[in-house]
Amino acid sequence: MTNPATQTVAAAGDRSFDSVEQEVFLNLWRTYDRLKALEDDLFGRVGLSAQQYNTLRLLRSIYPDGMPTLMLGSRLISRAPDMTRLLDRLEQRGLLVRERKSENRRVVEVQITENGLKLLDEIYEAVQECHRQQLGHLSKKALRELSDLLRQARQPHEDSMNPSVADS
Template sequence: MAKTPANAATVVKQSFDSMEQEVFLNLWRTYDRLKSIEDEVFGRVGLSAQQYNALRLLRSVHPKTMPTLVLGGRLISRAPDMTRLLDRLERRGLLLRERKPENRRVVEVRITKDGMQLLDELHDAVQESHQRQLGHLDQKALRQLSDLLRQARQPHEDAHKLSFIDE
């Protein structure tokens, strides 16, 4: 009987309990690989992807404000602690929070000039990261992938709290 070299890679046959499991694990693995590229960009300026997303959403309504509950609902991924996310951005001078006298329970958020400037500085690097992530796919494949992902999450979305990509 022939011996297998000690450094030979062990081949393990993949098996999944269902096609749904295989697809889910592929989504998870893909997210992990693509997120590492994004993390490089945001890590250079000490932001998380969620913080960047919050700033982009605030820029979309600038010079107006957005209630924190609306902002939290429009983020791409849920923020379990919106207060802490906003605290960090406010400490850096990237946003301002204010309570309206007519309803002290509602906190309104606005992006600052520094927040706008940071988004401008990141623009090209973010575009390059998207190119690195998915630029190898043609436009037809990108459209199909986007449509399939939207279909996959649609039954799990709250119609009253859609992210900006589903509006």
């Protein structure tokens, strides 16, 4: 027996999705994959992952202050399953420093270094060009509408206590 929802969506869109939600989700996933390929190429040239870049970008936004590791992890665009390893690699390259606070030894604060700031400055134009390649073919109005729709789609799934910078 076939699912009536599948027949409706397939007939309307002439595609074989189980639901319109699935069609949208798979379109988001495919879009992410295509746009991420451009980003991976850029960051690969400077030995960073997208998560490492995002970490440095967040730390630059509060420089010269630092941020506790747990707060930093909660504000990343995508979850980092091994935050310690991500920070280890950036610290080994001299792009950030970690300091355990004497008043609370459980809290580790992370701060971007001058080398981290310098790297972000060096790749700034390349990052802007990457974004233009990814989405520059869309109008400003379309980009704002898309951003609003994406925010609405993820809103029920966000942690209201730790908003992402994408929602700032």
